[in-house]
Amino acid sequence: MSLADILDRIDRARRAAGAGPVTLVAVSKTQPLERIEAVLQDGHRVFGENRVQEAASRWPGLRARHPGIELHLIGPLQTNKLRQALDLFDVIQTLDRDRLARKLADEAQARGRCPPLFVQVNTGAEPQKAGVLPEEADDFITRCREVYALPVIGVMAIPPLDEPPVPHFRLLREIGARNGLEKLSMGMSADFELAIAEGATHVRVGSALFGARLPHGQG
Numbered sequence: 741m742s743l744a745d746i747l748d749r750i751d752r753a754r755r756a757a758g759a760g761p762v763t764l765v766a767v768s769k770t771q772p773l774e775r776i777e778a779v780l781q782d783g784h785r786v787f788g789e790n791r792v793q794e795a796a797s798r799w800p801g802l803r804a805r806h807p808g809i810e811l812h813l814i815g816p817l818q819t820n821k822l823r824q825a826l827d828l829f830d831v832i833q834t835l836d837r838d839r840l841a842r843k844l845a846d847e848a849q850a851r852g853r854c855p856p857l858f859v860q861v862n863t864g865a866e867p868q869k870a871g872v873l874p875e876e877a878d879d880f881i882t883r884c885r886e887v888y889a890l891p892v893i894g895v896m897a898i899p900p901l902d903e904p905p906v907p908h909f910r911l912l913r914e915i916g917a918r919n920g921l922e923k924l925s926m927g928m929s930a931d932f933e934l935a936i937a938e939g940a941t942h943v944r945v946g947s948a949l950f951g952a953r954l955p956h957g958q959g
């Protein structure tokens with residue numbers, strides 16, 4: 741589907757919901773460079789990657805050719821990759837544990853700046869998935885802000901694959917609302933319109949925009 745088609749679907753869903761602006765985070769992980777270049781040529785500037793290493797292999801080059809890029813980290817962040825991540829990404833959507841918050845705060849202090857952050861919430865409490873548990877989210881968000889003075893602007897979730905997503909979107913919205921966080925990153929290719937109806941401000945769309953992904957390692 742073309743960028744224009746996706747933006748049109750987002751805009752319709754947004755208007756139907758009477759909602760404000762919604763940012764399309766174009767998820768370019770494992771996509772061939774030509775497809776990313778094509779979306780850049782069409783004028784899009786906000787992208788998401790889920791691996792630091794993969795982002796490092798191509799985004800510095802893409803940035804040199806296309807001004808104004810805003811790159812979001814949407815995958816797990818290991819503390820040993822933190823510095824590299826801060827060099828590469830403009831927004832980090834996957835803040836999810838105290839140790840990472842502490843290291844981020846130290847590094848932000850040293851650099852004199854910190855990218856805007858989303859706290860990732862594991863709304864389905866899936867053991868294999870990153871994110872704070874819903875019942876731990878309020879405490880964690882408070883700690884990030886008050887103890888570490890981190891610029892948390894929103895919450896992010898990836899609902900379980902095998903469940904209807906809407907209850908998860910609602911749970912995330914409630915967590916955001918009761919913590920005074922305006923930004924909600926939720927909704928992917930299969931369900932971004934549903935997410936917008938539930939208040940998403942950022943949708944993360946990969947395959948619907950770029951086409952099917954190659955497995956990691958073959959991209």
Ligand SMILES: *Cc1c(COP(=O)(O)O)cnc(C)c1O
Pocket residue numbers: 767769790814815898928929930944945946947948
């Ligand atoms: C891959 C990925 C997406 C995009 O998934 P699609 O179904 O291809 O749109 C969104 N969010 C995260 C965190 C991802 O890892």
